Amino acid sequence: MAETFTERVRNLIKNIPPGRVATYGLIAAMAGNPRAARQVVWVLHSSSEKYDLPWHRVINSKGKISLSPGDGFELQKKLLTHEGIEFTGDNQVNLSKFLWNP
DNA sequence: AACCTGACTTCGG
């Protein structure tokens, strides 16, 4: 069928279980394009609300939140912490422990 | 149809 890369990304994100996180690059790779991380960003912006996507479980490759303080950062950190994900003193997540790897 | 944009990623200095 003719699913677009974006649609697959949307489904993948929707399938991220609570207490786990995924990186933009990882999602892009699972959707078929390891280099389309930027496209993943666009998907979150365009359909996170419409499709109930757990956008807060998506972080960058360094294991950190990409949002800036005052622009969603605190909210995201709060949501993740609430799901049991721990942050280092550097606001960094231990990927080898919380990364979603099905 | 062309240009712009985005919560990225990666390599080089």
Added chain:
DNA sequence: TCCGAAGCCAGGT
């Protein structure tokens, strides 16, 4: 080790 610059993809205007 840290900062800057370039590369990449697809949807929107």
